[in-house]
Amino acid sequence: xxxxxxxxxxxxxxxxxxxxxxxxxxxxxxxxxxxxxxxxxxxxxxxxxxxxxxxxxxxxxxxxxxxxxxxxxxxxxxxxxxxxxxxxxxxxxxxxxxxxxxxxxxxxxxxxxxxxxxxxxxxxxxxxxxxxxxxxxxxxxxxxxxxxxxxxxxxxxxxxxxxxxxxxxxxxxxxxxxxxxxxxxxxxxxxxxxxxxxxxxxxxxxxxxxxxxxxxxxxxxxxxxxxxxxxxxxxxxxxxxx
Amino acid sequence: xxxxxxxxxxxxxxxxxxxxxxxxxxxxxxxxxxxxxxxxxxxxxxxxxxxxxxxxxxxxxxxxxxxxxxxxxxxxxxxxxxxxxxxxxxxxxxxxxxxxxxxxxxxxxxxxxxxxxxxxxxxxxxxxxxxxxxxxxxxxxxxxxxxxxxxxxxxxxxxxxxxxxxxxxxxxxxxxxxxxxxxxxxxxxxxxxxxxxxxxxxxxxxxxxxxxxxxxxxxxxxxxxxxxxxxxxxxxxxxxxxxxxxxxxxxxxxxxxxxxxxxxxxxxxxxxxxxxxxxxxxxxxxxxxxxxxxxxxxxxxxxxxxxxxxxxxxxxxxxxx
Numbered sequence: 001x002x003x004x005x006x007x008x009x010x011x012x013x014x015x016x017x018x019x020x021x022x023x024x025x026x027x028x029x030x031x032x033x034x035x036x037x038x039x040x041x042x043x044x045x046x047x048x049x050x051x052x053x054x055x056x057x058x059x060x061x062x063x064x065x066x067x068x069x070x071x072x073x074x075x076x077x078x079x080x081x082x083x084x085x086x087x088x089x090x091x092x093x094x095x096x097x098x099x100x101x102x103x104x105x106x107x108x109x110x111x112x113x114x115x116x117x118x119x120x121x122x123x124x125x126x127x128x129x130x131x132x133x134x135x136x137x138x139x140x141x142x143x144x145x146x147x148x149x150x151x152x153x154x155x156x157x158x159x160x161x162x163x164x165x166x167x168x169x170x171x172x173x174x175x176x177x178x179x180x181x182x183x184x185x186x187x188x189x190x191x192x193x194x195x196x197x198x199x200x201x202x203x204x205x206x207x208x209x210x211x212x213x214x215x216x217x218x219x220x221x222x223x224x225x226x227x228x229x230x231x232x233x234x235x236x237x238x239x240x241x242x
Numbered sequence: 243x244x245x246x247x248x249x250x251x252x253x254x255x256x257x258x259x260x261x262x263x264x265x266x267x268x269x270x271x272x273x274x275x276x277x278x279x280x281x282x283x284x285x286x287x288x289x290x291x292x293x294x295x296x297x298x299x300x301x302x303x304x305x306x307x308x309x310x311x312x313x314x315x316x317x318x319x320x321x322x323x324x325x326x327x328x329x330x331x332x333x334x335x336x337x338x339x340x341x342x343x344x345x346x347x348x349x350x351x352x353x354x355x356x357x358x359x360x361x362x363x364x365x366x367x368x369x370x371x372x373x374x375x376x377x378x379x380x381x382x383x384x385x386x387x388x389x390x391x392x393x394x395x396x397x398x399x400x401x402x403x404x405x406x407x408x409x410x411x412x413x414x415x416x417x418x419x420x421x422x423x424x425x426x427x428x429x430x431x432x433x434x435x436x437x438x439x440x441x442x443x444x445x446x447x448x449x450x451x452x453x454x455x456x457x458x459x460x461x462x463x464x465x466x467x468x469x470x471x472x473x474x475x476x477x478x479x480x481x482x483x484x485x486x487x488x489x490x491x492x493x494x495x496x497x498x499x500x501x502x503x504x505x506x507x508x509x510x511x512x513x514x515x516x517x518x519x520x521x522x523x524x525x526x527x528x529x530x531x532x533x534x535x536x537x538x539x540x541x542x543x544x545x546x547x548x549x550x551x552x553x554x555x556x557x558x559x560x561x562x563x
Contacts (some may be wrong), residue, residue: 004350011347019335023514080331084392086297088348089320241292242299 001091008090012098013105016072021106023071025156030067030106034060037234038114050122054203055176058196060114061138064168065107069146070159072102077154077240086241093234100230103143111135125208132213134202137222141195144229151237170196180212195225247306248273248400248431249294254303256289256455263289265455266303273399276422276432278446280439282551286450287435288328291402294433295325295327308399321349323400324393330385334378338369342395346350348411349396363391366421384415390418400431407441412533419445427531443541454551466544478520479533480506493519505533513538 020026042049072135076082085095115135119126145166150159171177173187174196180188191197202218204211211218248283249271256264263342264286271277279287284332292298294305296316305312310319327479328439332341342360351359377388385405393401403422407415422445426432436442442449443463459466483505484490490499490506495515510516513536524531545551 004317007350008348011344015333015336018340052273080327080329080333081333083297083327084331084345085348085396087295087320087325088315089350090348091317134428241297 005090005094005097008053008088008094008096010100011094012085013101016068016099017100017105020071020075020102021068023075025160026067026106028067028069029070029160030064030110033067034063034110034114037127042057050175051209053118053122053124053211054172054207055199057111057115057118057203058174058176058199059171061111061135061199062142062170062196064110065103065139065142066146066149066163066167067160068103068106069099069143069150070156070163072099074154074156074159076154076158077151083241092232092238096151096230096234096237099140100140100143100147103146104139106142107139108135111139123155123222127206127208130202130206133219134199134206134215134222137219137226138195138199138202141199141222141225141229142211143228144233145195148229148233148236151233151240166194170194173197174200176200195222244270245309247273248308249277249433250304250306251290251294251314252304254290254293254305255301256293256298257301262308263455264293265341267452267455267457269457269460271433273431274426274429276426276434276445277286278442278449279433279435279452280437280449280471280545281435281452282443282549284454286455287452288404290452291325291404291433295323296320297325299512321396322398324396324398325402326393326404326406328404328472330382330389332377332385332389332392334376337374338364338380338384339373341388342392345392345395347371351396351429359395359546363394367391368417383410386410386414387418390421394425398430400433403426403432403434405435405437407436407438415441422499437463439540439542439545449541450507451548453551459548463541466548467539467541469544469548473509473539474511474516474518475537476508476510476513476516477502477533477535478508478531480524480529481532482529484527484529490523493523495519 037059041052041056057186073082086092114141115131146163148230149162149166152161153159173194175191180197183191198213198218198221201211201213202215205215247270251267251269254264254267267290279290281287289298293300294312296312296319307319308322312319331343336344339360342363343356346356346359361370361373364373367390369384369388369391372384374514375383386392390406406422407418408428410418419441422432422434434445435443446463448460448462449466450457452458459469487499487501487506490496490508495510495512496508496519498509508516508520517534517536518533520531
């Protein structure tokens with residue numbers, strides 16, 4: 001059965017790449033928005049841009065993965081084609097993992113482009129192992145978060161709207177816009193509940209900037225967020241078709 | 243594994259919140275038969291198919307499909323059946339061929355067979371010329387055909403067809419029915435829901451009539467017709483034509499007479515008795531019978547009598563008329 005599931009996950013992700021990656025909502029929220037944001041930060045203060053890189057890469061991970069999830073899940077929910085996948089001889093969690101993998105690959109392409117061009121342009125000190133160990137669970141976490149929120153609604157625009165709440169909350173509290181250490185205690189606690197905080201912290205280590213937590217803790221906590229999002233997403237999807 | 247039945251449903255029940263959609267339904271579908279599920283909108287046909295195919299969990303009851311328990315062996319069961327949902331839901335952005343290849347990938351058709359199998363099905367459904375056309379650009383009939391082809395990609399032993407001919411024109415509907423028969427001849431068990439009574443009568447070995455979530459009868463089309471309290475009709479034209487309908491109404495065995503075109507339609511319980519009465523009447527009055535035809539109860543009559551629902555109501559509900 002695990003072979004059936006692995007096959008399903010792979011082909012669902014592959015089909016989603018072919019089918020949805022150039023859909024307008026994926027392009028606007030997953031590509032245009034992060035690029036515009038990065039340009040805005042660069043034009044505002046080119047001299048400090050290097051320090052902002054971890055936050056901007058983290059934001060690219062967040063927006064690209066979640067935008068892709070909204071497309072690969074909600075377009076199919078609306079058109080009824082998600083049902084086809086649930087009728088195939090694979091388990092429901094495997095269907096959802098296939099969908100999450102679609103978001104991971106889209107995020108990986110976008111983040112890879114942003115990260116590699118930033119490294120080429122600004123030549124920061126990069127620890128490639130740390131970078132990979134932080135980016136991989138981060139892509140999975142935000143893709144899973146996207147899947148969780150997207151299965152709650154039907155339309156793509158509803159999903160994008162719903163996703164904006166955690167997206168912007170995390171952007172403002174992850175330490176990029178305002179240092180976590182300077183936040184009021186309540187917000188500080190909230191910041192440590194959000195996965196983007198650990199992505200930014202881990203990327204700080206990976207790009208030669210001192211982080212506040214610990215790279216190992218960042219990796220462990222990010223990994224722990226994956227089941228926290230993906231299991232409820234599978235339950236919600238099952239309930240949706242019950 | 244039971245070799246006799248393709249589907250066994252035992253006390254199948256489904257609630258949506260407080261609403262009872264399917265109420266303790268029991269039936270078996272034998273391997274190799276075409277089994278029809280008839281009923282008006284909201285009778286529970288699609289809900290039943292969704293439970294049988296593992297898409298929806300029953301609130302109570304047990305299901306075995308191809309010998310597998312749907313609760314615990316769903317993945318194994320799914321390998322043996324295909325489902326054609328009511329709406330054609332393949333991927334608009336993929337070509338006809340890519341849609342079939344994707345279905346083959348999901349169902350584990352070996353890599354070297356996928357393309358060949360897809361092309362065979364495209365040919366069977368007359369879509370080979372459209373293999374590179376995107377699904378979104380195909381006509382309604384072609385979309386329907388391709389959706390059925392996708393359900394057959396893994397050579398299933400059982401196929402669920404939910405309203406397969408809805409929205410198809412006469413030619414496409416007819417060729418689809420031929421295909422269903424052909425599949426059945428090759429040994430595929432067919433579970434069919436339809437609003438078209440004629441279609442069910444033409445295709446099905448047995449029919450279950452569902453009303454308000456309960457099966458009210460399961461039988462062969464012929465037996466269902468025989469269950470109907472007989473109302474036979476005889477259409478007749480005389481020369482010269484009698485002017486008074488009342489004379490015919492007085493005939494023994496005839497309990498109703500209607501004008502029908504240039505003649506009369508006489509209703510009664512026994513066809514031989516009606517025909518006998520017509521000939522006796524003509525002979526007594528010195529009339530020549532220039533036309534006579536008889537009609538027996540149809541599946542439609544059986545359906546109406548068993549459910550109390552006019553067949554037109556189902557078609558209107560479905561947006562067909």
